[in-house]
Amino acid sequence: xxxxxxxxxxxxxxxxxxxxxxxxxxxxxxxxxxxxxxxxxxxxxxxxxxxxxxxxxxxxxxxxxxxxxxxxxxxxxxxxxxxxxxxxxxxxxxxxxxxxxxxxxxxxxxxxxxxxxxxxxxxxxxxxxxxxxxxxxxxxxxxxxxxxxxxxxxxxxxxxxxxxxxxxxxxxxxxxxxxxxxxxxxxxxxxxxxxxxxxxxxxxxxxxxxxxxxxxxxxxxxxxxxxxxxxxxxxxxxxxxxxxxxxxxxxxxxxxxxxxxxxxxxxxxxxxxxxxxxxxxxxxxxxxxxxxxxxxxxxxxxxxxxxxxxxxxxxxxxxxxxxxxxxxxxxxxxxxxxxxxxxx
Amino acid sequence: xxxxxxxxxxxxxxxxxxxxxxxxxxxxxxxxxxxxxxxxxxxxxxxxxxxxxxxxxxxxxxxxxxxxxxxxxxxxxxxxxxxxxxxxxxx
Numbered sequence: 058x059x060x061x062x063x064x065x066x067x068x069x070x071x072x073x074x075x076x077x078x079x080x081x082x083x084x085x086x087x088x089x090x091x092x093x094x095x096x097x098x099x100x101x102x103x104x105x106x107x108x109x110x111x112x113x114x115x116x117x118x119x120x121x122x123x124x125x126x127x128x129x130x131x132x133x134x135x136x137x138x139x140x141x142x143x144x145x146x147x148x149x150x151x152x153x154x155x156x157x158x159x160x161x162x163x164x165x166x167x168x169x170x171x172x173x174x175x176x177x178x179x180x181x182x183x184x185x186x187x188x189x190x191x192x193x194x195x196x197x198x199x200x201x202x203x204x205x206x207x208x209x210x211x212x213x214x215x216x217x218x219x220x221x222x223x224x225x226x227x228x229x230x231x232x233x234x235x236x237x238x239x240x241x242x243x244x245x246x247x248x249x250x251x252x253x254x255x256x257x258x259x260x261x262x263x264x265x266x267x268x269x270x271x272x273x274x275x276x277x278x279x280x281x282x283x284x285x286x287x288x289x290x291x292x293x294x295x296x297x298x299x300x301x302x303x304x305x306x307x308x309x310x311x312x313x314x315x316x317x318x319x320x321x322x323x324x325x326x327x328x329x330x331x332x333x334x335x336x337x338x339x340x341x342x343x344x345x346x347x348x349x350x351x352x353x354x355x356x357x358x359x360x361x362x363x364x365x366x367x368x369x370x371x372x373x374x375x376x377x378x379x380x381x382x383x384x385x386x387x388x389x390x391x392x393x394x395x396x397x398x399x400x401x
Numbered sequence: 402x403x404x405x406x407x408x409x410x411x412x413x414x415x416x417x418x419x420x421x422x423x424x425x426x427x428x429x430x431x432x433x434x435x436x437x438x439x440x441x442x443x444x445x446x447x448x449x450x451x452x453x454x455x456x457x458x459x460x461x462x463x464x465x466x467x468x469x470x471x472x473x474x475x476x477x478x479x480x481x482x483x484x485x486x487x488x489x490x491x492x
Contacts, residue, residue, distance in 0.1 A: 131458060153445035155455045157456065163459065170461045307441060346441075371458045371463070376442065380461070
């Protein structure tokens with residue numbers, strides 16, 4: 058089957074999209090357009106290896122061989138007032154996840170555990186619409202305690218922020234702020250109804266203006282069309298985030314998305330390649346759901362297909378592979394872990 | 402790596418409920434529940450009484466506290482006591 062028959066040609070030139078991407082993305086460093094990303098996502102499965110190989114070349118050329126390792130922990134679990142349909146921590150659903158708070162000692166211990174893996178980032182996450190004064194004070198105390206004992210960059214993910222809160226977090230020395238747009242703007246109303254995509258976008262703009270690095274990604278497999286997946290990749294490129302975490306849906310019991318299927322591995326890997334070709338210079342991180350969607354072999358394929366960062370160990374409410382497995386994988390693949398004083 | 406959730410009431414209570422869905426182990430099919438526990442989920446229900454537990458996940462492990470049967474802890478994955486078929490799924 059030819060590229061023309063499968064609709065995977067560039068609209069402008071009629072050329073095969075991977076041939077166009079080789080010149081445009083690899084050589085000139087210009088990310089693919091929405092139509093071009095869609096063409097990659099529509100490639101037949103027998104071209105997956107080719108797409109991954111090109112994405113890997115792009116990553117090596119524009120980002121280098123280092124892999125950024127991160128650990129995350131949930132400071133405040135469950136009881137969230139928002140209705141993100143994928144999330145087991147919403148207080149609006151009949152989820153088995155109960156509310157819990159992490160105390161400062163365990164937070165510092167989690168940072169120590171993360172640093173032992175060689176990670177350079179430790180992200181403190183809370184299931185909230187946005188932080189209140191109590192949470193901000195806990196974050197302040199937690200960051201101070203971590204800084205006193207652990208040599209690691211601290212990131213935060215605390216929902217939507219006011220300008221005052223952005224300034225406070227910047228003053229605390231928060232290195233990077235995570236706030237995922239989650240999905241394409243056109244699909245967002247099918248995923249969240251209690252706040253808007255634009256509200257999230259506004260927080261991200263304030264974060265960047267305050268000098269913190271911007272971490273913004275989403276979840277693949279929430280019922281979006283391939284066109285919407287391509288739309289999302291390009292919207293992320295427009296944001297120019299420092300990091301894009303890519304999650305794959307874990308259908309959690311009690312949530313509105315409990316009935317959705319776990320994304321297929323080949324589909325997920327083509328998405329990895331397409332996102333790298335849309336975001337040639339961004340840190341592209343494997344995040345939650347890769348264990349179910351990709352397994353061990355798929356994770357390696359992803360690392361050789363454009364991904365240059367991983368979350369090691371467990372996630373917020375889900376478990377990951379033991380960190381040692383991922384570190385062994387990186388050693389096997391001869392991919393060095395980024396050091397704390399390096400900049401990707 | 403996995404951990405075994407040990408009832409802590411000291412009474413040798415039988416673990417009869419699925420730690421993932423909270424249903425009776427003797428009723429229905431729990432293979433999918435066991436796969437989730439072996440890969441991405443900590444236990445959410447007490448296997449002795451099926452109460453929802455307060456679970457905290459950290460980078461290397463989890464703790465789960467039942468208000469009646471106490472706290473258990475583990476690393477990655479969960480192993481149902483005595484379920485050899487489940488254990489074969491563990492890394």
